Amino acid sequence: MLDIKFLQTTWFFKTLSKKWGDLLYDEWDSDNNFYIILSWSISIEKYTSVERYTTKQLATLWKSDFFWEGSLSSYAPKEVLVKIVTDTELLYIEWKKDFSQFLEKYPEQAKDILTYIISITNRRVSESNKYITSIYEVNRKIKELKNVNYKSIFIILDTINSLLWGEFLLFLEVNPVMKEYLTLKYDSRENGKMKDVIVKKWEYNLEDIWVIDPYKIITKEISIWNDVLGSIIVWRNNLFNESEKRIFLWMVTSLSWVLKQKNILEEERDKNFADQ
Numbered sequence: 001m002l003d004i005k006f007l008q009t010t011w012f013f014k015t016l017s018k019k020w021g022d023l024l025y026d027e028w029d030s031d032n033n034f035y036i037i038l039s040w041s042i043s044i045e046k047y048t049s050v051e052r053y054t055t056k057q058l059a060t061l062w063k064s065d066f067f068w069e070g071s072l073s074s075y076a077p078k079e080v081l082v083k084i085v086t087d088t089e090l091l092y093i094e095w096k097k098d099f100s101q102f103l104e105k106y107p108e109q110a111k112d113i114l115t116y117i118i119s120i121t122n123r124r125v126s127e128s129n130k131y132i133t134s135i136y137e138v139n140r141k142i143k144e145l146k147n148v149n150y151k152s153i154f155i156i157l158d159t160i161n162s163l164l165w166g167e168f169l170l171f172l173e174v175n176p177v178m179k180e181y182l183t184l185k186y187d188s189r190e191n192g193k194m195k196d197v198i199v200k201k202w203e204y205n206l207e208d209i210w211v212i213d214p215y216k217i218i219t220k221e222i223s224i225w226n227d228v229l230g231s232i233i234v235w236r237n238n239l240f241n242e243s244e245k246r247i248f249l250w251m252v253t254s255l256s257w258v259l260k261q262k263n264i265l266e267e268e269r270d271k272n273f274a275d276q
Helices: 004-009 095-105 107-143 150-163 242-275
Strands: 014-018 023-025 033-039 042-047 055-061 081-084 088-094 168-174 182-187 194-199 217-224 227-235
Touching: 004 033, 004 088, 033 095, 055 242, 088 095, 095 107, 107 150, 107 242, 150 168, 150 182, 150 227, 150 242, 182 227, 217 242, 227 242
Parallel strands: none
Antiparallel strands: 014 088, 023 081, 033 088, 042 055, 042 081, 168 182, 168 227, 182 194, 217 227
């Protein structure tokens, strides 16, 4: 771990306070600083259009995280923007100007910084590999589906649970008759897995569906734009990290389109049956 308190006592490192909604810098700005987050969090984002009206979040970094270690060897303009999510305090050093002097005066502490960067970078590479692998695996399962029905959706659910090392997974679907209710359709703890249990209210309490520890779950509403289709919950023995949360969000997005297609096919089938 870095001795951040020591770094703060040297004149090489400086502090910077930013307010919620501020930009630390914009896409294509030049910034040769190496940053360490002292409090709260920042959002790293990418513009999704040439007009630069909207952005997509690539990552959220929290207290003790660092970013722009690449400035040590490259001074190219940034390809992303950094937005302040909450009032945040940062510690930073200008690589080109100050780090060589810091290295000369405090070689052991400089080595600690570089070792820390290598360790965290290796972890991030591993997480990126898991992200790519998970995307591929879920896409493969979807492409292999011969029919779009509950059985095929349950195959995808089992894949999601396995990729996240979940102890169990719950899938709740919006009740087609009573929109304010959910129906528990899938519980991987049960032998038959497929269920048909009405959850009594939309703002459901996790205790109602027997989750062991609500602090060790990851949950996401399944929706396409404003069309809410249901909810998915995964529980396991250890907490989910930020990378796994991003993987989960992506997998739920893919699942939502499969679920939407199932609903459309069911509506068409019911309409054809009624017309006969």
